[in-house]
Amino acid sequence: MTTVLVVDDQPLQRFGFRLLLDSVPETEVVGEAAHGAQAVRMAAEMRPDVVLMDVRMPGMDGIEATRRIVAAGERSRVLVLTTFDLDEYVHAALRAGASGFLLKDARPEELLAGIRAVAVGDAVIAPALTRRLLDEFAQYVPPHPAGAAADRRLDSLTEREREILVAIGKGWTNGEIAARFVLSESTVKTHVGRVLAKLGARDRVQAVIFAYDVGLARPNAG
Amino acid sequence: MTTVLVVDDQPLQRFGFRLLLDSVPETEVVGEAAHGAQAVRMAAEMRPDVVLMDVRMPGMDGIEATRRIVAAGERSRVLVLTTFDLDEYVHAALRAGASGFLLKDARPEELLAGIRAVAVGDAVIAPALTRRLLDEFAQYVPPHPAGAAADRRLDSLTEREREILVAIGKGWTNGEIAARFVLSESTVKTHVGRVLAKLGARDRVQAVIFAYDVGLARPNAG
DNA sequence: CAGGGAGTGGTACCGGGGTACCACTCGTGC
DNA sequence: GCACGAGTGGTACCCCGGTACCACTCCCTG
Numbered sequence: 001m002t003t004v005l006v007v008d009d010q011p012l013q014r015f016g017f018r019l020l021l022d023s024v025p026e027t028e029v030v031g032e033a034a035h036g037a038q039a040v041r042m043a044a045e046m047r048p049d050v051v052l053m054d055v056r057m058p059g060m061d062g063i064e065a066t067r068r069i070v071a072a073g074e075r076s077r078v079l080v081l082t083t084f085d086l087d088e089y090v091h092a093a094l095r096a097g098a099s100g101f102l103l104k105d106a107r108p109e110e111l112l113a114g115i116r117a118v119a120v121g122d123a124v125i126a127p128a129l130t131r132r133l134l135d136e137f138a139q140y141v142p143p144h145p146a147g148a149a150a151d152r153r154l155d156s157l158t159e160r161e162r163e164i165l166v167a168i169g170k171g172w173t174n175g176e177i178a179a180r181f182v183l184s185e186s187t188v189k190t191h192v193g194r195v196l197a198k199l200g201a202r203d204r205v206q207a208v209i210f211a212y213d214v215g216l217a218r219p220n221a222g
Numbered sequence: 223m224t225t226v227l228v229v230d231d232q233p234l235q236r237f238g239f240r241l242l243l244d245s246v247p248e249t250e251v252v253g254e255a256a257h258g259a260q261a262v263r264m265a266a267e268m269r270p271d272v273v274l275m276d277v278r279m280p281g282m283d284g285i286e287a288t289r290r291i292v293a294a295g296e297r298s299r300v301l302v303l304t305t306f307d308l309d310e311y312v313h314a315a316l317r318a319g320a321s322g323f324l325l326k327d328a329r330p331e332e333l334l335a336g337i338r339a340v341a342v343g344d345a346v347i348a349p350a351l352t353r354r355l356l357d358e359f360a361q362y363v364p365p366h367p368a369g370a371a372a373d374r375r376l377d378s379l380t381e382r383e384r385e386i387l388v389a390i391g392k393g394w395t396n397g398e399i400a401a402r403f404v405l406s407e408s409t410v411k412t413h414v415g416r417v418l419a420k421l422g423a424r425d426r427v428q429a430v431i432f433a434y435d436v437g438l439a440r441p442n443a444g
Numbered sequence: 445c446a447g448g449g450a451g452t453g454g455t456a457c458c459g460g461g462g463t464a465c466c467a468c469t470c471g472t473g474c
Numbered sequence: 475g476c477a478c479g480a481g482t483g484g485t486a487c488c489c490c491g492g493t494a495c496c497a498c499t500c501c502c503t504g
Contacts, residue, residue, distance in 0.1 A: 094356055100352075109331065109335075110335065113331075113332065114349075118349075122349035122350050122352065122353055123349060123352035123353040123355075123356050124349045124352060125352055125356075127336075127339035127340075127344035127346050128339075128344050130344065130345040130346060130347055131321070131343065131344050131345040133345075134316055134345050134347075158479085158480060158481085159480090160480075160481065160482095161480095163354075166357070167357075168427070169431070171424070171425075171427050171428040171431050173424075173425075173460075173461090174460075174461070180357075183481095183482070183483090184483055184484080185483095186482080186484055187481075187482045187483055187484095189461080189462075189463090190481085190482075190483075190484095191481085192461085192462080193462065193464095196462080201393075202393070202395075202462095203393075203395075203461075203462075203490090204427055204461075204462090205390070205393050205426055205427055205430055206393040208427055208430045208431065209392070209393050209430065212439070212441050213441045215441070219434050219435045219437070380449085380450060381450090382450070395490075395491085396490075396491070397490085405452070405453085406452075406453055406454080407453095408452080408453050408455085409452045409453055409454095411491075411492075412451085412452075412453075412454095413452090414491080415491095415492065415493065415494095418492080424492095425460090425491075425492075426491075426492090
């Protein structure tokens with residue numbers, strides 16, 4: 001059973017979601033919020049599996065609410081829904097830590113499939129948006145994994161450990177990494193410990209520096 | 223009506239796809255290919271709306287075939303299917319110009335929805351892969367044009383605080399900073415606290431990232 | 445001279461980070 | 475069949491990092 005918190009300023013819209021989600025056995029709406037602040041509070045209180053988040057709302061919007069929920073280390077995954085397929089919304093939402101971005105004109109099955117996906121830790125993007133996202137992706141991501149030289153220490157890391165290192169390089173806490181990767185914090189600590197040991201780093205700060213040195217992490221704003 | 227070319231080296235697999243796609247009125251399998259070279263030829267001949275492409279095949283694999291079909295300027299969209307969710311496959315496929323990437327364990331409705339999406343020019347990624355793709359995306363794509371905002375935060379630091387920030391960026395602990403600067407650890411903590419507050423950083427890890435972003439710290443490969 | 449910012453230093457508290465050690469499940473390879 | 479590495483998860487413990495709050499000294503400026 002997947003518990004869902006519905007966030008939308010339109011009562012009728014919330015009613016529609018509740019009707020749909022409660023009509024199938026696998027999902028259950030456990031609460032409704034009418035704006036961002038309320039959503040953040042309720043997410044912390046009832047820890048739903050999935051937060052169905054509208055973007056445009058009076059007061060705190062869905063993006064900011066998403067950012068706070070994710071930053072708070074909540075276990076809830078946020079699935080952002082909007083009527084407008086503006087690129088800025090998509091970028092902002094994903095950067096805020098949303099696990100998915102769907103359009104409100106999605107078919108009911110698509111919405112349910114999306115909720116199912118994010119509930120187990122996967123991510124979904126509306127097909128109409130994916131195309132543009134991929135174009136940007138191809139534009140930015142270097143063809144070959146950057147520095148050919150790299151570092152032998154980097155090679156000693158397993159695939160998972162490299163992912164953890166990248167996450168450390170983003171400044172995430174163990175709790176945040178656990179939430180985003182859908183792991184327990186114990187597991188994250190185990191991974192982090194092994195990464196530090198293999199790199200010969202004393203703490204995560206030195207791991208971050210290593211990540212920048214080998215090009216695993218890259219300066220953002222410029 | 224969406225015309226589909228099925229490409230897979232396993233006859234049984236092709237049969238399964240044909241069964242599924244011909245069972246719904248909107249799609250029709252107009253051809254089958256057993257390897258990459260044949261796929262490229264057939265795509266050019268019959269110009270299907272969608273090419274359902276397996277990755278692992280003897281001879282020319284699905285990635286190379288995709289690249290050639292797209293490069294040839296065919297109108298066909300390529301939807302890549304594979305059993306293995308290896309990152310290299312995903313990258314290579316998307317770089318080759320594929321419109322989508324799904325796993326073979328997808329449910330029939332998901333596959334049909336994917337074909338429908340790519341047929342109209344959208345793109346789809348299997349939810350299980352999207353998560354990692356988004357992580358990379360966030361890693362490479364710059365957040366906002368911005369840039370000037372970061373510098374202002376740097377300007378708000380005093381001379382001493384900038385020195386402290388540089389030291390933090392070298393991975394030094396508070397104790398080490400105190401020793402090198404000949405200060406008490408209390409003083410260092412005070413400085414560090416002020417630096418974090420001014421930068422809006424949660425901890426020294428994020429301060430390190432900031433230092434790299436604004437160029438106060440620089441990658442030191444080797 | 446008064447005021448204020450910068451630099452230095454202290455105490456007290458606590459939460460997260462890091463470590464040590466162990467256990468279980470997979471899948472691969474011998 | 476077995477061992478092994480990778481991934482995941484747990485418990486227990488200690489200490490550093492970060493915060494809150496305060497105090498004192500310079501030195502510059504109004």
